[in-house]
Amino acid sequence: ETGVTQTPRHLVMGMTNKKSLKCEQHLGHNAMYWYKQSAKKPLELMFVYNFKEQTENNSVPSRFSPECPNSSHLFLHLHTLQPEDSALYLCASSQGVRQPQHFGDGTRLSIL
């Protein structure tokens, strides 16, 4: 039990589908993050939310749309994805300056 829960754990979708990834943290943290982890590439930070406000978008294509309705929940809405978007998507949360981030187990996404 990591305190950060991601659903679904696995997702297979076609390029024209629309789906959403969900992340929920039970740690009382005020910052949440989306990362992309691809084979043979470093971990890529996608989005950062502090107190529900987006504070960072690392040039992520618009086919990825984040939503943070409150400090405990974070969504990643997906539409018209490409095969190169197949990866493990990790959610994390943290509290305070220079504090460690706590990760969920990720969603393994496969684009057909």
Added chain:
Amino acid sequence: GNSVTQMEGPVTLSEEAFLTINCTYTATGYPSLFWYVQYPGEGLQLLLKATKADDKGSNKGFEATYRKETTSFHLEKGSVQVSDSAVYFCALSDQIKAAGNKLTFGGGTRVLVKP
């Protein structure tokens, strides 16, 4: 900008061998340093941390010392087990706003421990 460099793997060891994974960093200010571990099929777990120079983080037999003079944070374990087989990530934090933080990760080092 900030960066973290760690040795490329895979590192293959026999059980009870000594493990060292090198990590060096460049950063402005005074970052906190972390080691994370990722077991197959799981997310990243915090292994240990150090928040200032000369601090030593330790957990589960792993240790790392924050060396400001050499900008390093090498991970060591004296006697590895098969269950230590995983990918290890070195990371540093950088403040981006009043709350929260941005982590800069190294590329990860895969460790395989054979019986």
